[in-house]
Amino acid sequence: MLALLRHNPLAEQPRAPADDAVVVLPGLPHRVALRRSQLLDPVKNRFQWSYDELVDDADARSYGEVFNSFPDLEPGCVDHYRAALGRRVWLVSPLAHARTDIADDDERCLRWLDGKPRGSVVYASFGTLAHFLPAEQRKLARGLQLSGKNFLWVMSCADDTDASQWMPNCFAELVAAEERGLIFRGWAPQMPILNHSAVGGFMTHCGWNSVLEAVSADMMMVTWPRYADQFYNEKLIVEVLKIGVSLGSAEYASKLEVRDHVISGETIAEAIGRVMGDDDVAKARWEKAKELGVKAKRVTDKGGSSYDDVGRLIQELMAWRSSVVHA
Structure with a gap:
């Protein structure tokens, strides 16, 4: 920056x-x-x-x-x-540390995750400021649908578009009974979610706090930067640390600006599959994420670099x- x-x-x-x-x-x-x-x-x-x-x-x-x-x-x-x-x-x-003052409504996310197999859920959250156009919401929903994975999608309060404007065919059935997917509006307990055993991938806007929380939780990422420092953070995640897969977001635009290009549902589903797959490349990415997570936890221990720097x-x-x- x-x-x-x-x-x-x-x-x-x-x-x-x-x-x-x-x-x-x-x-x-x-x-x-x-x-x-x-x-x-x-x-x-x-x-x-x-x-x-x-x-x-x-x-x-x-x-x-x-x-x-x-x-x-x-x-x-x-x-x-x-x-x-x-x-x-x-x-x-x-x-980044897990909060202990989790509200009853926030517990809903964690209770839902408790019923899912280990590493089976993709967690999609883009911070409190990111705003998605209905066309982008539709493609994201389509991508989650095509991925075949369980999903927890946290929507910002800014994304208050009526579902009829973005929900693709057959998507409602996935979230109606909250069996394969859960849509949660408002603030969600991100650190407990990222550290939950059911979560196997994090789709993120690459805000710095979210990056730190993901790294601390040994989490691999699907990157969808929007503006500010997020495109630089994506480069760090994908090209330097090699713990993420990019969706190919190419336009800097705040919530007040309109994007000309909308990422396809097929692209989103493919990226989720690459992050949560079981091939050698995905396994290598997972090992890097775990190794970095161990280092992140050690630096705040006595004798660690952050402990000493304070x-x-x-x-x-x-x-x-x-x-x-x-x-």
Whole structure:
């Protein structure tokens, strides 16, 4: 994200490249290439770009930065950041833990999962801000239908479109008795869901908190980024960590913007099958997810990198405060 803020080709070039042009993000330890259409356009999104520039300016003037990450999640990035910018960095992640104050209505999700076989459910959730057009909801429903998998689909309160506008033929039967599928509206207890033995895959918008929670739960992902940092996060999941399968989302668009391309139900079903399959590629992906999950849990233990970084952060801030007071 910081690399893009400092070197956004859409801001630097007098004429923006074509939507399908490949843009390589500079200043990173590994190659990250995105389509121009997956980038924030400073001209179309002036307010967001101005805000991001303020963040970049604050970063440049700060004492240091605390990141919600850990070394094995972004291999090479922290050392590169320190070397390239000479900045102080503390990693204090993952901070994702299951909530204990689960409401009765939220328990409905977990009770439904209790009745499903191990690894048989695909969990689809896209955060509280993502908005799906009726055409996108229809294709998603079709993809879940074609996948043959059990599914738990959490719909944001923003997606309040009448079901008659998006529900494909025969889909109602899948969720009517909640036998193969459950549609849940509103906030759902994501960490307990991801850690439930019945869940075998997570379809996500690639929001950073969701990525951290999935990694902490040893979960493989089907990626469907929408906007903000989500396309960069997808690259990390799919190409660097190799614990996910991309749906091929190619358009940066917030909930206020309309997407020209709608991902097909067949594409969605295929991606679910690749993540939850039993072939050698799927098994290798699963092993990587489990290995990363173990590392995520260790960093917050005593002697782990995040545990040590929190202590180092407190000590350095106390020393800095003391130097300011006695200056």
